[in-house]
Amino acid sequence: MARALELARDGARQGEVPIGAVVLKDGEILAEAHNAPRELTDPTAHAEILALRRAAEKLGSERLEGCELWVTLEPCAMCAGAIAHARIARLYYAAPDPKGGAVEHGARVFEQKQCLHRPEVYSGMGESQAGELLRQFFAARR
Secondary structure (H helix, E strand, O other): OHHHHHHHHHHHHOOOOOOEEEEEEOOEEEEEEEOOHHHHOOOOOOHHHHHHHHHHHHHOOOOOOOEEEEEEEOOOHHHHHHHHHHOOOEEEEEEOOOOOOOOOOOOOHHHOOOOOOOOEEEEOOOHHHHHHHHHHHHHHHO
16 A cells, blocks of 8 residues: 555646555556546546556456555546456555545445456555545645
């Protein structure tokens, strides 16, 4: 999670919402990213999506079986759907997102019968640091 938090800070310095994501396979970093919708003028350029794309390219497969995804904020519905499609084995996220999250809040994507793959989910690691990054980022813009 420490690396995901570093990536989130990098994104914030570039004016992006501070969210970072890291994909690991066998304990080694396979791919990483921070949010970049503004930089890439792409509404789908969430940290999770970018990290999943890079990991899939590196492995040469759209299925990231046996991989873990570490992210600083509870994934939204789009990202949760991509996580399921990628067959991520374990999802770790720092801070919950009652407004936009879709794992333990909102759509609860992995609990839907239409969800064909459900990763193991763990939350709370780095929650205070991730939450503080987000609070500071949005306070500076208000």
